[in-house]
Amino acid sequence: MLVSFSVENFRSFSKEQTFSLVASGRLSGTHDSHTVAIPNSELRVLKVGVLYGANGAGKSSLFKALSYMKKMVLRAGKPHGTLREPYKFSKLRDEPSTFDLQFICEGELYRYGFKVDDSQILEEWLLQVSGKKEVIIYERVTDAAGGVKIEPAGLGKSEKAYLLAKIGGPANQTFLATANATLKDSDLSGHVKNVIHWFKYKLRLTGPDENIEPVGHMLADNVAFREFAGEFLRASSTGVQSLGVEKKEITEQDLEKIIPKSVLPTLLRRLEDSDEGIGIVQMANGEELLLERGDGNRFYQLSVHSNHQVGDEVNSRLPLTEESDGTRRLLQLLPALHVARSKDATYFIDEIDRSMHPMLIWKFLETFLNACDEKNSQIIVTTHESNLLDLELLRRDEIWFAEKDFSLSTNLYSLSDFKVRKDLEVRKHYLQGRFGAVPFLGRLDGLIDSGEEACH
Missing domain, CATH: 3.40.50 (Rossmann fold)
Known part of the structure; x- marks a missing residue:
């Protein structure tokens, strides 16, 4: 503290x-x-x-x-x-x-x-x-x-x-x-x-304009956080009923098409030196790239979406990028509330x-x-x-x-x-x-x- x-x-x-x-x-x-x-x-x-x-x-x-x-x-x-x-x-x-x-x-x-x-x-x-x-x-x-x-x-x-x-x-x-x-x-x-x-x-x-934590990675990796975030957004009258995330594995060749070739070698070196064995890249379109170190490096593209209720069914799905600035800003901050319940940390926002x-x-x-x-x-x-x-x-x-x-x-x-x-x-x-x-x-x-x- x-x-x-x-x-x-x-x-x-x-x-x-x-x-x-x-x-x-x-x-x-x-x-x-x-x-x-x-x-x-x-x-x-x-x-x-x-x-x-x-x-x-x-x-x-x-x-x-x-x-x-x-x-x-x-x-x-x-x-x-x-x-x-x-x-x-x-x-x-x-x-x-x-x-x-x-x-x-x-x-x-x-x-x-x-x-x-x-x-x-x-x-x-x-x-x-x-x-x-x-x-x-x-x-x-x-x-x-x-x-x-x-x-x-x-x-x-x-x-x-x-x-x-x-x-x-x-x-x-x-x-x-x-x-x-x-x-x-x-x-x-x-x-x-x-x-x-x-x-x-x-x-x-x-x-x-920053996330407290990589939200896409937390939503994909932590079911408790995904449920907590959905519940908080629902209770906050944002119109969001729940959140989902798609985790799609991509090849290194796919990665080279997304990340400039001049930057990719640096990211891979950082991945090798990472204590956690993962690297996360926040993209301008709101998506995240997940890099995992193992026997062979693996790469994933994470896309977050929100679910809205129309009538009696939750059936309207939007990419997170189409949500309001306020909803996205609130989601950016929610990891602080979730992490504070289990870990000690000092947040300066x-x-x-x-x-x-x-x-x-x-x-x-x-x-x-x-x-x-x-x-x-x-x-x-x-x-x-x-x-x-x-x-x-x-x-x-x-x-x-x-x-x-x-x-x-x-x-x-x-x-x-x-x-x-x-x-x-x-x-x-x-x-x-x-x-x-x-x-x-x-x-x-x-x-x-x-x-x-x-x-x-």
């Missing part, structure tokens, strides 16, 4: 800003089921974070900052550069960017972060946190000549990661990315394994309200909280949907705002920073501008008048 995330000098963030999901002690007794104990601490962490702000205020910058951090942890760097995106409206563009994350994994609280410029990782750290005490697992610095020095204070000498730390690694690549690219999964152990696995499997980042009805978004969050009542699953969303500003649904410390100041830099703050009565209609006061983070609309009548004159 994500406990806090700090970022400095990245996209719309100039000075350091912190998004914290540490539960406020002042709100004890309010939706206590929304909190989970932080290991070796009297503090608790929240299961939900909802971030509001006007268009361009920096909500998606927070999502992209965490996405950049995940990419730097898991992917080997290119020959040159770090592809960071510094704040561009001041001399800060030449200064380093900093990312610092606290999260719970395997019953431990970790703090991981790095400082990076355009060409290299300047500093990197991994700490184990217990109360107010921080134990160093490793620290890394890069000197002016590009030499990497890593002090593996908390790594066992028998760990292969310890030997790798002594070697160092590329200056533009994090040590975790070096370990992930160099060591087999079976060779990872201890804290390094915990952290890499959390970023790889537990931290799920979903953009406005950017623009959850894309094509979704306000009541469905409200119900989605309520269902998530009910589904993960016994699990340490967590969901963070960015949105404009003001119906979620409901203290019957959320705690005050679960509601956050993003707002730009006079220097065009994003500031983050929580509703819990304000003195708010328990019975206050938060939505009404937010739309009136009491908490900021709403667009300031200038006078538009002049534009309308000039437009009318141009029409004559």
